[in-house]
Amino acid sequence: MRVKICGITKPEQGQAIAQLGATALGFICVPASPRYISAKQIRDVVSQIPRHIERIGVFANTSCLEICQVAVAGDLTGVQLHGDESPEFCTQLRQLLPTSVEIIKALRVRNSQALVQANLYIGCVDTLLLDAYHPQMLGGTGKTLDWENLQQFCPSCPWLLAGGLTPENVNDALNQLKPNGIDLSSGVERAPGDKDLTKVAHLFQQLEARKMLADAELNSKIPHEFFDRREIHLPSHS
């Protein structure tokens, strides 16, 4: 599963979080955010992390040109559109960005209409992301979604779950939903833009324990299923 830790501003924290197990680091390129980071600062973080770690820039309601410039200058592998970008905007951006750069469209879920809207983006973006709606803030709100009401959400493209995830509630979320990845920001912070490495380590412990449990369950099933199959394939004596 993809695990994106978002709102990285410090090279040493980016490096430590990559070592702890993040598959992606997120950088907030929205000037109004307390987690804002410039393309030059993103480069400073990126230079300290292994190349296989994804580097996602988060944008909101800005121009295609601005996104492309930061993507190149920041050496990004993906861009996350967290504002009110239309499917047409995403299509235009797709034509301008290299195909290797992933486009993630974040939907701030206010009601069930937002989930219907998700269909409009299929084919225009690579991945969808669900975040909680907040009347004043675009993201990094720490607000969780109503996971129970999302159980029917099954888009025909990969999707990431965001919104108020923490080391304490991540198991609960993943017991109810099966996203292709998760995205955490304020739930693993001391203050906006200042990640708490103890909380990040706790998150990966939770995910590791979860994986071990799933593997153990799988292993306990194999002998039984294997035995069943052998029985089915026994030659007939008639």
Ligand SMILES: O=C(O)c1ccccc1N[C@@H]1O[C@H](COP(=O)(O)O)[C@@H](O)[C@H]1O
């Ligand atoms: O984090 C921000 O400041 C931010 C600003 C503008 C757009 C998006 C932003 N963050 C994104 O919000 C979600 C969820 O954050 P949280 O875990 O609830 O704190 C995440 O995808 C961030 O990339």
